[in-house]
Amino acid sequence: MAFSDVMKDIEGYQEIHNDIEILRKYGFDYSSQKGNIEQVIEHYHPKRIAYTVSEIIEETASTKTIRLVPKHGGLVPFQAGQYINLFVDLNGIRTSRPYSISSPPNQAAYYDITVRRVAGGFVSDYLLDDIRIGDELESSGPAGNFTYNPLFHGSDLVFLAGGSGITPFMSMIREVTDKNLNRRIHLIYGCDSPDDVIFADELNMRARKHINFTWDLVVSNPPEGYQGITGFITSGLIKKLAGDISDKTFYLCGPEAMYTFCGKELAAAGIPSRKVRVEMFGPPKEVFRQPGWPRGVNPDEMFKVSVRGGRTIDAKACEPLMVSLERAGIVIPALCRSGECSLCRTKLISGKVYQPSGVKLRKSDRDFGYIHACMSYPIDDLEIML
Numbered sequence: 001m002a003f004s005d006v007m008k009d010i011e012g013y014q015e016i017h018n019d020i021e022i023l024r025k026y027g028f029d030y031s032s033q034k035g036n037i038e039q040v041i042e043h044y045h046p047k048r049i050a051y052t053v054s055e056i057i058e059e060t061a062s063t064k065t066i067r068l069v070p071k072h073g074g075l076v077p078f079q080a081g082q083y084i085n086l087f088v089d090l091n092g093i094r095t096s097r098p099y100s101i102s103s104p105p106n107q108a109a110y111y112d113i114t115v116r117r118v119a120g121g122f123v124s125d126y127l128l129d130d131i132r133i134g135d136e137l138e139s140s141g142p143a144g145n146f147t148y149n150p151l152f153h154g155s156d157l158v159f160l161a162g163g164s165g166i167t168p169f170m171s172m173i174r175e176v177t178d179k180n181l182n183r184r185i186h187l188i189y190g191c192d193s194p195d196d197v198i199f200a201d202e203l204n205m206r207a208r209k210h211i212n213f214t215w216d217l218v219v220s221n222p223p224e225g226y227q228g229i230t231g232f233i234t235s236g237l238i239k240k241l242a243g244d245i246s247d248k249t250f251y252l253c254g255p256e257a258m259y260t261f262c263g264k265e266l267a268a269a270g271i272p273s274r275k276v277r278v279e280m281f282g283p284p285k286e287v288f289r290q291p292g293w294p295r296g297v298n299p300d301e302m303f304k305v306s307v308r309g310g311r312t313i314d315a316k317a318c319e320p321l322m323v324s325l326e327r328a329g330i331v332i333p334a335l336c337r338s339g340e341c342s343l344c345r346t347k348l349i350s351g352k353v354y355q356p357s358g359v360k361l362r363k364s365d366r367d368f369g370y371i372h373a374c375m376s377y378p379i380d381d382l383e384i385m386l
């Protein structure tokens with residue numbers, strides 16, 4: 001008996017054979033791309049994407065959605081929960097900030113980023129106050145690992161969002177409800193006041209129309225007479241709202257304080273860490289209050305940073321090294337700005353830096369003296385190599 005005849009007796013062979021025939025008839029012939037490796041890589045993993053602002057949507061008094069359409073060609077596919085790193089030039093300073101894509105991956109005409117004003121924010125003020133329809137912006141390609149994996153995360157999901165932490169969840173919610181995917185989502189959304197709720201009308205609409213999506217609002221600073229759920233997202237409240245948590249996967253995204261608080265509450269509720277997905281959140285606002293900050297180092301103390309083969313600049317202890325470099329006009333590669341992607345890895349030749357917990361530095365980098373400049377704070381005069 002020929003080998004081809006034996007193959008026909010394997011369970012599922014005929015279904016796979018039929019799929020192959022369909023793809024041969026209707027699928028894309030990728031052999032036409034042979035030899036165009038660089039072009040294909042650039043298409044799916046571009047270093048830069050140029051956009052035009054097509055629409056600006058006011059979500060709340062402090063939040064706007066900026067709709068970005070590509071200037072050239074189409075947009076890169078992405079997974080719900082990913083972000084783009086937006087590059088801007090402000091007052092002679094070249095810097096960037098990562099923003100989650102709030103639009104769903106099933107529509108390919110534009111990316112939405114939803115920006116909330118940050119007190120003393122350098123980039124958020126610019127995007128909210130100065131950007132107009134027709135302006136041009138530039139970003140990295142989509143990146144990030146705060147995404148759904150059907151092999152590990154199951155079909156019953158609980159999203160814990162705080163403030164603008166709703167943005168990656170909105171992309172996921174829109175995708176699941178738009179495509180009627182076989183997933184159940186329960187959103188528990190914490191906000192300071194009812195006026196701070198982003199996407200409130202759309203969340204209500206999608207909850208009415210789709211039985212696999214529900215949500216609860218938890219207000220920490222309610223106005224007088226407010227009738228909804230108040231307080232914080234505690235372990236007791238999680239159990240009450242989410243019900244049986246044994247088979248659920250939890251996703252957490254919000255401000256820095258929420259990670260500390262809700263992380264402990266999830267553990268108190270008996271939820272194992274392997275069932276919790278946490279989005280990165282950027283540099284801490286007051287790094288000098290973090291565990292391990294060295295005694296005797298004033299947050300406003302200035303240190304000298306010598307770039308081998310280049311200049312020597314001043315750097316403040318409480319400011320990430322990357323920001324100090326950018327202020328001096330020295331731009332280094334950046335993507336997440338949260339100590340995760342390692343794109344900004346920098347050789348520390350001499351001196352000491354403080355790195356808060358959560359920085360995902362490889363053991364080999366620690367052994368050979370590399371740091372992540374986006375989450376490294378000078379506590380000594382430094383010599384670095386870029």
